[in-house]
Amino acid sequence: MDLESLGWNEFFSAHFEQYEGEGLVPARVAVEHHGFYELVGAEGRLGGIPSGRLKFGGEEPAVGDWVAVERVEGERKAVIQAVLPRRTKFVRKEPWRRTVVQIVAANIDGVFLVAGLDGDFKVRRLERYLTAAWESGAEPVVVLTKRDLADDVDERVAEAEAVAFGVPVHAVSNVSGEGLDELERYLQPARTVALLGSSGVGKSTLANCFLGHEVLKTAALRADGRGRHTTTRRQLVHLPGGALLLDTPGLRELQLWAGEDSLEETFA
Ligand SMILES: Nc1nc2c(ncn2[C@@H]2O[C@H](COP(=O)(O)OP(=O)(O)OP(=O)(O)O)[C@@H](O)[C@H]2O)c(=O)[nH]1
Numbered sequence: 001m002d003l004e005s006l007g008w009n010e011f012f013s014a015h016f017e018q019y020e021g022e023g024l025v026p027a028r029v030a031v032e033h034h035g036f037y038e039l040v041g042a043e044g045r046l047g048g049i050p051s052g053r054l055k056f057g058g059e060e061p062a063v064g065d066w067v068a069v070e071r072v073e074g075e076r077k078a079v080i081q082a083v084l085p086r087r088t089k090f091v092r093k094e095p096w097r098r099t100v101v102q103i104v105a106a107n108i109d110g111v112f113l114v115a116g117l118d119g120d121f122k123v124r125r126l127e128r129y130l131t132a133a134w135e136s137g138a139e140p141v142v143v144l145t146k147r148d149l150a151d152d153v154d155e156r157v158a159e160a161e162a163v164a165f166g167v168p169v170h171a172v173s174n175v176s177g178e179g180l181d182e183l184e185r186y187l188q189p190a191r192t193v194a195l196l197g198s199s200g201v202g203k204s205t206l207a208n209c210f211l212g213h214e215v216l217k218t219a220a221l222r223a224d225g226r227g228r229h230t231t232t233r234r235q236l237v238h239l240p241g242g243a244l245l246l247d248t249p250g251l252r253e254l255q256l257w258a259g260e261d262s263l264e265e266t267f268a
């Protein structure tokens with residue numbers, strides 16, 4: 001697989017030069033799960049283990065990152081020696097640790113801010129996602145799913161547009177397929193788009209629609225409100241058309257804006 005089709009470009013190759021002499025090769029982080037990494041590179045998939053240097057004091061790899069790795073001979077494994085600088089990043093704040101931010105998605109060109117039109121649609125929440133998306137450096141697009149379940153689609157789209165300040169808003173159905181063709185323009189070959197939004201809004205279902213079959217696990221929320229977070233790990237998938245989608249577990253909105261204003265609310 002050529003690296004360009006995975007999003008590699010001059011920015012990363014310039015930063016990689018210093019590692020070439022050390023015999024390292026570049027790879028992209030496709031999956032992260034409790035400290036375990038799956039990487040994709042010129043030679044396909046590899047399991048990734050962070051080096052001691054990286055674990056203690058180095059930058060922690062995030063999904064979407066480009067890393068410099070040392071191949072383990074005879075095995076489909078590699079030791080991650082360094083994380084290349086990020087072009088863009090979508091971060092989440094840990095509400096209980098003000099100084100710690102977690103990288104939700106790295107090196108993304110676009111962000112689909114996904115919200116469902118099935119009754120739980122809140123414009124305020126969308127505003128917070130938009131703020132976080134602007135900070136990421138990636139181009140945001142608002143995707144309102146489950147249009148098949150809503151009877152006031154135009155009204156909801158207008159409400160979203162009113163807070164989106166020129167960010168495109170699309171209403172789609174992952175069930176009937178209506179509106180999905182409008183999203184194709186953002187899914188260009190080698191372009192990485194992250195799916196972000198609350199649990200149950202249909203992020204993984206949307207990804208499966210573009211993958212053409214059920215690759216990612218999806219599930220309805222249980223009636224008692226439990227059983228949320230069907231997706232438990234961040235994952236980069238390559239679409240047949242050449243774009244890369246980064247699926248994420250649902251975010252709790254608090255984690256998007258736990259900064260000064262949340263403190264103000266706490267101490268008001
Ligand atoms: N009617 C309807 N149902 C949808 C649509 N999109 C997704 N769903 C359903 O919504 C439920 C949740 O979808 P998921 O794709 O698992 O949601 P998710 O955003 O990935 O959720 P997490 O992984 O928990 O963050 C599933 O039962 C889907 O079948 C849609 O456009 N219309």
Ligand SMILES: [Mg+2]
Nearest residue numbers: 203204230231
């Ligand atoms: Mg999911």
